[in-house]
Amino acid sequence: MKRNKFKYSLIAIATSVLASCSSSYLEVLPKGSSLEASYYTNQSEAFAGLVAVYDIMRKNSGGFENMITMLNAGSDDTVAGGGGATDGVGLQSFSNYTISPTTVPASYWGDHYQGVFRANFLLSKLPNIPMDATLKARYTAESQALRALYYFNLVRLFKNIPLITTPLASTEIYNVVQAEPSAIYAQIEKDLNDAIPVLPISVPASDAGRLTKGAAQALLGKVYLYDNKLSEAAAQLAIVNGTPNGANPYGYKLLNNFSDLWVVANKFNSESILEVTHTYASNAGWGNWGSGTDEGNSVVQMIGPRTLTRPTGSTAPAYYSGGWSFNPVTQDLYDVLKNDPRFSATILDAKALKAAKQINYISGYQDTGYFINKFMPKQSDVSTGLGNIELNFRQNSYIIRLADSYLMEAEALGGTGARAQALLDAVRSRVGLPSIPVSLNAIANERRLELACEGHRWFDLVRTGKAATVLSSKGFKAGKNEALPIPFKELENTKIKQNPNY
Template sequence: MMKNKYIKCTIAIVAMMQIFVSCKKDFLELTPRGTALEDNFYKNETEVMQGVISVYDVMQWGTTGGYTMKMPLLSAASDDNWAGGSNASDQPNWVAYDNFNMDPRIGPQGGLWNKNFSGINRANLILSKIEGATTLSAPFKARVTAEAKFLRAYFYFDLVRWFGRVPLITAVLPTAELYTQKQSTPAQIYAQIEKDLREAYPNLPATISSAEKGRISQGAAKAQLGKVLLYQNDNTKLAEAITLFEDVNKVGNAYGFSLVPVYADIFNPANKFNSESILEIPHSNNAAWGDWGWINGGEGNVGTQFIGMDSYNGDTYSSGWGFCPVTLDLVNVMKTDPRFDATIIDGAALKAGGATYNARYQNTDYFIKKYAPLKAFRSASGVAEQNWPINEIEIRLADTYLMQAEALVKANQNPTRAKELLDAVRGRVGLASIPATLDNIYNERRLELATEGHRFFDLVRTGTAVTVLGPVGFRANKSELLPIPQTEIDITKGIITQNPGYN
């Protein structure tokens, strides 16, 4: 029974040196699929594009070193959701993050470290191949270089937020240097992220064709850079962030972004890459995957399976595994909000209508709706649990509206524009105008983006994590970061050192 399945792997920096050419994305299927020797590959634009796709592919991964799907895992770490599952031993890494009882060997850190460094290594490798290629057209070379730099920045942004000090690697490492990489400071990591994104966005297209949905646009890169600047809590970076967000958010922007009129439609799997979506990770059942030993080889979203109601029997939804039940705290703050019905499934109401499901660990009878398993989208090929074709929207326009409003208030700039942005988010769901204060903006972020994986890092960066999460185990100057995987410390013979509080 897959609810208790553990996927184990060795998580050393050496794992970063692997790259696969058999990776897939909706915007390009590889023909023929397979592998090729690296030295004989990347000789033309088709082969280089396959290498770029292999970097994109890592964004989909959710089962490296255990189940570490980004969106539900971060929701479980926040006050939006509990860990759930069959019991506290079902996924102990999730439970440890839920109650901030991680140690160097228990917690989600191994999979997250391995995933992101795998993506970085792939980006470094394809950048080296692009640089050495002599048959690429100038426009093609500029675009794929920009994509690889964006993706390297994307993976490092996750690493610096989760771990703080990590090795900064921007080239393919010789074997002799694999275990000698020291950690860089967060400031050094952020400087590289900013550099990559600033170099990337001028060479990315404003819009993405229907055949290439899932590739990065200039607007996505600008939004990501604005987010990176805002999240550093450095007021000297606010002016640039505001300019970037305004370019993305203004009416008639060059990227085609606009708020979806009906809130629930944002999360309809039939409405992929809608006008509100800025950065979206595609998933499909095209691979008809069925290998539990290497779920990352498929294209499906196993996170959807995780959050569904266990053994559910009723209308609309398909059965899941009962992870991430919604906290009563979130239910109580949202129960009078117009976004409640699009955000949270009321299990008790379903039971009253004749449905059944199993109450699992930390059950509250409330479940995530935004990315829930829907019968209409259950795969008829491969193993259905591995093949949910439900995308993850990582950045959307309402998020950038609220980030710009926050930056404007912090910078003491243009209060009229800040209020306009906040009011637009609220007005979409029929809520009245309110003052654009930081407290109101932060509260709006929780309600608007609930269960989408933003809340934990919002609490950390705004300095409210101890107040909100302290009662469930969060400790200042420790729980903001995950422990460094013990395997990395061991294999480097202590060159990589542990984060504070985990020794």
């Protein structure tokens, strides 16, 4: 695959410099004052630090505790699945809403704060690093935008979180208190507004994966939507979206074929706005899985059927046989999608293939017979490198893509008017569906169909106040489960207070 040197040429330097950062946010800087004083003194070291800030983006789809698999489990699109009721306790307890301060995976807090503190540390050093002023400004903007992304995930997941924008001394870390969510959103919006004018409109292929002006604007539009600043959201997203299915200032364009979004080699395509890169070049093994130095897509491994085989003469695709059967698709999502043109690209009907004697597989926990085809592991994508196959799938994942941005703008417009109608129509016409009258309900339904199993559904339900109704059968309780519990270890010897009703 074509992978830019940005990510890997200095990854070893970046990870070694920051290896002593704990997954707990309380241990935020490399230990040892001599290391702190002597590093970030030149452009190459600043670049290594920037790579380290970017690396937390892999949380979307890398490691067992990735965002996509976790958020899918809590939604009505999938259940937890896996090997049993205790396989991935965090996933299981989020899926059935028994999640507690001791079962919530601490990495959703710690990894994102690690990204925040890496950004804070680099931002504190950049002003005094002798390097080209234009390049320094770009590094600053990228760090600000990444900090915004990590805080956005934190405030959506946990709601009541500390706001820290400078490196902390060891004497300060136990006295940090939580900020109001409004203050977190204000900082996120400031970071993005500061970064957007500086970021480039596009990047060369060698830098694919780095933030652009369009990516930061799309993220800002999404942040405004969650912050209920609808006119601001619509204005930002309108710039990103341009004319639906027409001219676009950043060159974004819906792919003609929905299924092409999931072709593994089709990285950084015209629909991609903000994308996480994965590779098998890291040759990850069990010794470093989830440590930040492995770069494979873990969702692909986790959602595949267990021990899948093809009988002689089968015409079924050659899927990888060793998946772990997490996130089996619910009957509800199957029924919603079964007559939609996006069905086959979204859901693998393994039940039907098995009945037709095209495949065999071993049923996992909560097996429904339906699997997420968007991330289905294929034999053709198995790594031939030195690492473990399970940890080295190279499919990228989208954080924001153009169809998502279209639907967010339509929602920000209140689900009414000619432009909202055109945005909804563009998403539907791409898959051959006719126009339907635009409304907030129609937009919400389209988001579920278009973005199924990509990790958006739980946030959408919480944001729109529908979670308590839609997820009641899974155990969701209003006034509690809109936010995750803060991990128990983050409360010890600190002034941080637990979220309500946990």
